Amino acid sequence: MQATNKPLRLWTDLTLFDGVRIHAQPMAVVVEGERIAWVGPMSALSSAHQASAERVRAGGVMTPGLIDCHTHLVFGGDRADEFAQRLEGVSYADIAANGGGILSTVKATCAASEDDLCASAQGRLNALMADGVTTIEIKSGYGLTVNDELKMLRVARRLAEQNPVHIRTTLLGAHALPPEYVGQADAYVDLICNEMIPRAAAEGLADAVDVFCEGIGFSITQCERVFQAAQQHGLPVKAHAEQLSNLGGSALAARYQALSADHIEWLDEAGVEAMAKAGTVATLLPGAFFTLRDTRVPPIDLLRQYGVPIAVATDGNPGSSPIFQLTLMLNMACTLFRLTPLEALQGVTKHAARALGMADHAGLITAGQTADFCLWNMRSPLELASTVQPGRLQQRVFSGVPTHG
Ligand code: NIG
Numbered sequence: 001m002q003a004t005n006k007p008l009r010l011w012t013d014l015t016l017f018d019g020v021r022i023h024a025q026p027m028a029v030v031v032e033g034e035r036i037a038w039v040g041p042m043s044a045l046s047s048a049h050q051a052s053a054e055r056v057r058a059g060g061v062m063t064p065g066l067i068d069c070h071t072h073l074v075f076g077g078d079r080a081d082e083f084a085q086r087l088e089g090v091s092y093a094d095i096a097a098n099g100g101g102i103l104s105t106v107k108a109t110c111a112a113s114e115d116d117l118c119a120s121a122q123g124r125l126n127a128l129m130a131d132g133v134t135t136i137e138i139k140s141g142y143g144l145t146v147n148d149e150l151k152m153l154r155v156a157r158r159l160a161e162q163n164p165v166h167i168r169t170t171l172l173g174a175h176a177l178p179p180e181y182v183g184q185a186d187a188y189v190d191l192i193c194n195e196m197i198p199r200a201a202a203e204g205l206a207d208a209v210d211v212f213c214e215g216i217g218f219s220i221t222q223c224e225r226v227f228q229a230a231q232q233h234g235l236p237v238k239a240h241a242e243q244l245s246n247l248g249g250s251a252l253a254a255r256y257q258a259l260s261a262d263h264i265e266w267l268d269e270a271g272v273e274a275m276a277k278a279g280t281v282a283t284l285l286p287g288a289f290f291t292l293r294d295t296r297v298p299p300i301d302l303l304r305q306y307g308v309p310i311a312v313a314t315d316g317n318p319g320s321s322p323i324f325q326l327t328l329m330l331n332m333a334c335t336l337f338r339l340t341p342l343e344a345l346q347g348v349t350k351h352a353a354r355a356l357g358m359a360d361h362a363g364l365i366t367a368g369q370t371a372d373f374c375l376w377n378m379r380s381p382l383e384l385a386s387t388v389q390p391g392r393l394q395q396r397v398f399s400g401v402p403t404h405g
């Protein structure tokens with residue numbers, strides 16, 4: 001063992017889900033500073049580690065820190081009225097067509113200051129962190145002007161500075177057409193390509209660029225222009241695609257080596273094949289499916305057959321998925337989409353990391369990884385999916401430092 005001045009910490013007698021599998025034997029994890037130094041069965045734990053490391057905890061279920069790879073956490077206002085309208089039978093698309101939906105959140109978000117947005121997002125972020133989340137993606141998309149989109153991204157960056165959580169930001173200028181551009185969608189796409197993306201890239205505010213490829217969003221041609229601009233600025237792309245219809249957005253995204261295509265209820269086999277070839281992650285959003293009372297289920301068997309990595313996320317937003325509990329999504333991905341509990345767990349760890357371009361440094365408990373993990377009060381990690389029960393997080397460790405419990 002090398003001499004080091006970083007603290008060594010030891011967790012023993014663990015039931016471990018490491019992001020890929022659940023280990024049958026009791027396991028131990030040694031952390032050096034902010035990194036995992038060693039993971040292995042208790043029987044192989046060295047006497048040197050036993051002697052020199054501070055024992056933090058013995059026993060419990062350990063998983064990687066959970067990753068919520070698709071959220072719209074920063075927004076102004078609320079959409080409780082729209083929830084009531086939908087219960088009375090008005091559709092999500094009709095609400096959007098009447099200027100509500102995303103556009104009502106755009107109004108409230110544009111009116112809010114950075115401080116307001118930060119304060120309201122903080123409560124939702126607290127809920128996610130208390131649910132074991134250590135990495136979260138936050139999209140813009142409720143600004144729809146250059147200044148308001150950048151404002152949202154700055155808020156997301158500020159949340160990262162102020163909280164023990166890794167945040168990846170995504171520019172989603174192509175979320176909805178602002179009312180002042182009705183009839184001139186291409187001119188709005190020009191604004192995204194010529195101003196929003198270059199500014200976000202130059203100011204280091206975006207880690208990726210997303211689009212809403214849909215009849216009520218943007219066409220394939222428009223999304224492709226956004227992807228080209230993103231590529232020119234060295235930013236990876238993602239897509240909200242095949243949520244309400246099949247426009248081929250996922251296959252387009254795959255052609256641009258997208259990190260992920262998300263929703264994908266209407267995805268067809270050609271799209272699945274394109275994603276498999278490109279290594280694009282399929283991100284399932286069961287909270288939106290549930291909230292909108294959708295009936296069309298994503299093509300899970302095809303995704304398995306072609307070996308497409310499957311992630312699971314909250315899509316936390318004020319309209320289509322006002323749900324800020326990632327462990328509930330584990331349960332919903334199983335009950336609504338028939339993922340296995342193990343697939344669901346991989347979907348909020350290893351595969352979610354990949355959906356954020358963090359495959360090499362998040363979502364796994366292996367030597368060399370950042371020490372982001374959670375200890376849970378339960379007997380098996382599979383209970384995270386089988387049972388919906390807040391309050392089971394015993395300890396949350398972020399970059400080697402216990403931040404909860
Ligand atoms: O992921 N599909 C488009 N965008 C969001 C909805 C956001 C909203 O309704 O405010 C989604 O579901």
Ligand code: FE
Nearest residue numbers: 070072240315
């Ligand atoms: Fe979304």
